[in-house]
Amino acid sequence: MADFYKNILERWQNISTHRFFWPVFFAAGLAFSIVASAFDILDLYLQLILIYVGINIILTVSLNLVNGYMGEFSIGHAGFMAIGAYTASLLTVNVFPAGALNYLFPLAIIAGGVAASVIGLIVAIPSFKTRGDYLAIVTLAFGMIVKSGLENIEVIGGPRGFLGMSKLTTLPWVFFWTVLSVWIIRNLVYSKFGRGVLSIREDEIASDLMSVNTRQVKIIAFVVSSFFAGVAGGLFAHALQFINPRMFDIIKSTDILIMVYLGGIASIAGSIIGAVIYTILLEILRPLGIWRMVLMPLMLVLLMIYRPRGIMGMREARFFVPLRDLLAAKLWKQKNKEAPDASA
Amino acid sequence: MPLLEMKNITHRFEGLCAVANFNFQLTQGELVGIIGPNGAGKTTVFNLITGVYRATEGSIFFNGDELVGKTPHQITKMGVARTFQNIRLFKELTVLDNVRTAYFGEATYSPLEALLHMGRYRREETKITERALELLSVFQLDNAASELAKNLPYGLQRKLEIARALATNPQLLLLDEPAAGMNPNEIKQLMDFIGWIRKTFRLTIILIEHQMRLVMGICERLVVLDFGATIAQGLPAEIKSNPKVLEAYLGEEAAK
């Protein structure tokens, strides 16, 4: 029996590390989500939950880049999300012609991401000098400024919020953006910039002395992270069709933090697991009413005590690791065996 | 032209003078030791060369280029690499990634190419990975390539730190107390090892050390620091008999 499972596991590993795994997975998932939403295979409630799962994965993976991989502590992720949400919504409601919205929607989402990443660039600057707690405060203050700034702009509804968006966020779009964000952040992590990000977490001074341009790396991490937070915000706004500044306050940021640290820091698989578990658990526990909100933080505390790095902390599922990295050491050994005098 | 020239370098921390009017010249291929009692300012000299601190006064030239005011990674890219007194590896990264991180300055692919895993990214990453493994195999660390650095035994961590420094392709290598925590036998091995990397990688080396045996054994020239000031310079044999040095440094040890 144990052999049976081992066999399956090995097969899965072989399949999941195959070079066509990702393209096939992407095509199949996209096809499924298009079919599912077009022919009502999944009921609307289930679709909505899947949409939230996707959005939360984007938020979690992107925050994990800064908090898990880089080891900084950003508590203002909801602020970037808000900027993306408002930018995209303003574009689809006030700027883009109503007839072409379906085609221009991706553009609105990208614009939301770009707007958020421009702000991310500004938040990256204090990170040159300060780290840890003080950077946490900077991001916190930033989140608060965004929220109370939005509340004071009457044109976009002030504290009452902004509405009028069409329901443009569909399952296929969410799937597309989720896979894209996971893929791009995975790519970043397994590159020289990703190693720079990790080495900053481990020892910033040593990293700088090992030729890592720490400022450049920090800017890239913050910009990419906030870009995808903005994307998630845009998708969120067009799924809910209504936004107000309070949706993006510190509680939202805490939610994202919980997903990151539940799933596990510095792990893409962990981010996905964290986002999925948290989103679904919140839905399942809905009948508990307010007590669900009592239970969730309690679980978080227990998790931190017994598994402080989260479920996947610092580990990665094999199929997120590029083949080159997965096989590097193995191939090297083989090469040396074939030509034993090469290393001598 | 000297490889490294430090002219009238002074460095103060909030009024405390850590290095005072320090002058130093180094020619290509030399192996020079900096010795001195604890707190004499030896590591500060390394920090000034590598740009961790910015000298309060004076200038440092490397191959004729001014180093003061440059950032550490710029200086590393110009060909200065170092190790640390208390090992500073990237503990939670693998041995291979520790070394690959140090190729940051050499890889030329852009952030966009990295995000999409395209173009130069593929070519250069393959090259970097191969070269890192090659370097590790020279140090006989290739079998531990996928271990986390923190799980290596102490001696190998020291070795890995040197390997990581060499990955930046330096002309000048600064070793900060490489023999700390080693027994006489290991020190003997380390001496051979330093001599060997010096020849293999054609390095110029500055060495900070407390272990007299090591310093006297391999250094061609010594600089003695005390309270941030140079009190003697010269051949190991001369230093050994210099009364000032005996008083400030060796005298202390003899008294123990």
Next chain:
Amino acid sequence: MTYILQQILNALQLGSIYALIALGYTMVYGILTMINFAHGDLFMVGAFFCFLIAVYLQLPFLPTLMLTMFGVACLGVLIERMAYKPLRAAPRVSAIITALGVGLFLENFTLALSPYPKNIPPLLADKTWMIGSVTISSLQIIIIALSVSLMLILDFIVQRTKAGMAMRAISWDKTIVPLMGVPVNKIISLTFAIGTGLGGAAGMMYGLAYPVIDPYMGIMVGWKAFISAVVGGIGNVRGAMIGGFILGTVEILVAAFFPSTYRDFVAFTLLLILLIFRPYGILGRPSPQKV
């Protein structure tokens, strides 16, 4: 002129509440280098304790204050023992996340038990005096006087007593001090007790000054107090007091000259600017990087 004097008085009142809460943040940070994000919610719990005592036991002011402080202090120590202590060796971030979790728990637990905002009955006969044309209420005087005296007592404890010396020693060095026979666990619990007790007192005073209390009241006030601690230089007891008064003053001034909705915006923007130019706060010192 009168208007400004009046506003200064308001600023002192708000500032002293911020300062009391900020002390809790700063003391815990000083001793554990951990930001206790649940502290704002302990402040809220303080207000609710006060409400319960005032409504059901109907005690006068001083016993209510004592009981509130004692209750919150016990809760603080309990949280420290159960949630934070197991994490002392863990990465610092997990402790911060745990604190955020504890805070959420306190908020939602209170909300589950008491879904509607509550009014704290007035515990003191409210008198007002006119000096010139400035109105001073007895409540204002009591809040300011009480806060200042609690702060002075704390300053005395930290600077002059043996326990205070142990606190300062632990915040200075965490490896050597335990070897010197300092009972680290006891001192840490004591720090939590004092810090959260002061937070509880602040909760009560806030509840008396702005009588409507609700389970989420601790979030904003808690963050503001945290900012005060940072502005003063986190880990520094006197800095926390100064920071509290500065933030109180800034907020009242902004509310006096702009629409009051700009208050948070300006407060946080000022914080950001300060952090860029003096990231270690007013009384804090930059910790030199060691290589």
